[in-house]
Amino acid sequence: MRYPQGGGLTAERRAFRECIRTEAAAMFAAGRDNAVIAKLLRVSVRSVQRWRRAWRVGGQAALRSKGTAARPKLSESLFAVLEQELDKGPVAHGWDDQTWTLARIKTLLGRRFHKSMTPSAIAQMLRRHGWSHQVPARRAVERDEKAVAGWVRETWPLVEAPRRRSEPSSSLRTRQGSR
Template structure:
């Protein structure tokens, strides 16, 4: 059912297909023939035929956008982007990391719109943001000491294969 994940529906193409079905209906084709021609199920053609008989051509025209309208207006989304670019530290957070919870809190504070943190990533994706992982390195990190350990200490500590012993004979004579 529906489209594969991530593939948007082409509402114009769907309307063109319904109008083509309408034209075929007017020419006297049956549901099976129309379904075969347009590569849709007979039940779909039957539904279109019913909708047309009840509401005319208008019933087969585009219904408009699918799904719920976004709660954030375009102006608010632009303002949100500017706030995000300013960084979380400017808004009182201790670390320079935006989390979904923080973004949800920001949206609620600024626009009085509550989003579940688990859904905030959709808004961020729509704004062109992508998930980032912070580099987990300590500020006190000593690069010189780490390089020396990798080049000197580690190779010496690593287990080395033992030298092969002389082969044992499995054939022994019992006297």
């Protein structure tokens, strides 16, 4: 179960797979055949062969999970600095409005930390640290809610086309009465 854009397994899936490898180690010690182990654990024979080689060299410790495959681009301390920069707002960094976009955050990462990340990786990193995706409500400052409600109640029904009533239909191409 891989994620797009080079992501890895979740912590739960890593722990689950480590349990399977631990079970395999017990079966290695019992002298079971690779094909039997693969069938019992529902994995490929090649995986069992690879695990057995690692087990012979390093024991059960060699089958433990080594954590995520890729290190994060930003350490926790650098992410704390990034959060401070984001809290300052886009205007403090030279943009005209108060909207943080992934492209702007990418630019900020390049300017401040000399790091380059894809927008999807940035979104993933922000989500991992508790940041949420928010869409600003685009409404005019001059908007009058009472006038809008009145228009919807009074004017819109006059503009909207009346709904057609459902009538019994005929399966023929022409209606019976039109012959």
